[in-house]
Amino acid sequence: MTWLDRRRLLNVTSLLALGASWYAVTAAGVIHPFLLPSPAEVAGEAWDLTRSGVIFRFAGISLLRVVGGFLIGAAVALPLGMVIGRLETVRDLCDPILELARPIPALALIPLAIAWFGIGESSKLFLISYAAFFPIVINVIAGFHAVDPAHVRAARSLRASEVQIFRDVVLMSAFPYVVAGLRIGMGMAFLVLVAAELIASNAGLGYLIQEARLNFNTSRIFVGIIAIGLLGSVLSKTLLELERRVVPWKYV
Numbered sequence: 001m002t003w004l005d006r007r008r009l010l011n012v013t014s015l016l017a018l019g020a021s022w023y024a025v026t027a028a029g030v031i032h033p034f035l036l037p038s039p040a041e042v043a044g045e046a047w048d049l050t051r052s053g054v055i056f057r058f059a060g061i062s063l064l065r066v067v068g069g070f071l072i073g074a075a076v077a078l079p080l081g082m083v084i085g086r087l088e089t090v091r092d093l094c095d096p097i098l099e100l101a102r103p104i105p106a107l108a109l110i111p112l113a114i115a116w117f118g119i120g121e122s123s124k125l126f127l128i129s130y131a132a133f134f135p136i137v138i139n140v141i142a143g144f145h146a147v148d149p150a151h152v153r154a155a156r157s158l159r160a161s162e163v164q165i166f167r168d169v170v171l172m173s174a175f176p177y178v179v180a181g182l183r184i185g186m187g188m189a190f191l192v193l194v195a196a197e198l199i200a201s202n203a204g205l206g207y208l209i210q211e212a213r214l215n216f217n218t219s220r221i222f223v224g225i226i227a228i229g230l231l232g233s234v235l236s237k238t239l240l241e242l243e244r245r246v247v248p249w250k251y252v
Contacts, residue, residue: 037219045219059227062205069128070189077133081140106131106192124196131192135184143177179243183236190232
């Protein structure tokens, strides 16, 4: 059995164990069904939403919002993090601003987002991109700052051009940090998604969860939560696959 087969087996085992534990707790009646519905009840609710097409429509809307906000945040964070990570003067200038803004949660900016952008899509994209920005920029800064100068000097001694040094030494060295930042940023984007979709929204997984809460439909809440988890997991695995293709030696 290869390490990849073993890893997949352990992944499946952990999911089966989680499902079995969930079923055992609900079957034993330890927790009231309203607070923790059984897997069968959640599956039935998921089937109803699937047959009606609601889950696909809402998941698609949420996915567009998350990816859109994430790409905006990444488009700003990646070049900024590269410059700050490589230039000490720029790092000294930007560090106090980043450290001041980084602890401010995106949820605290909801009133400003509404005032600045209204209640349309722009305010939601702003909140999601803000949440994704800081994990990405911090990890990119760390990655480009951690490049070993000896590797750069070795490349220069071999008469590599500055473009080759950046592409083959600096970028490849920092790439695992970049992917880590992107994965964390994607997770933060999903964390803010539910709150962002509460801003005068009539569609999306966050809206689905909020509507289910108002209707005391716990099973539907679980369906929305699981759908968000599945979307986030697929996007995270996509980023890992990108890293595996760009820096395959990390997985040898």
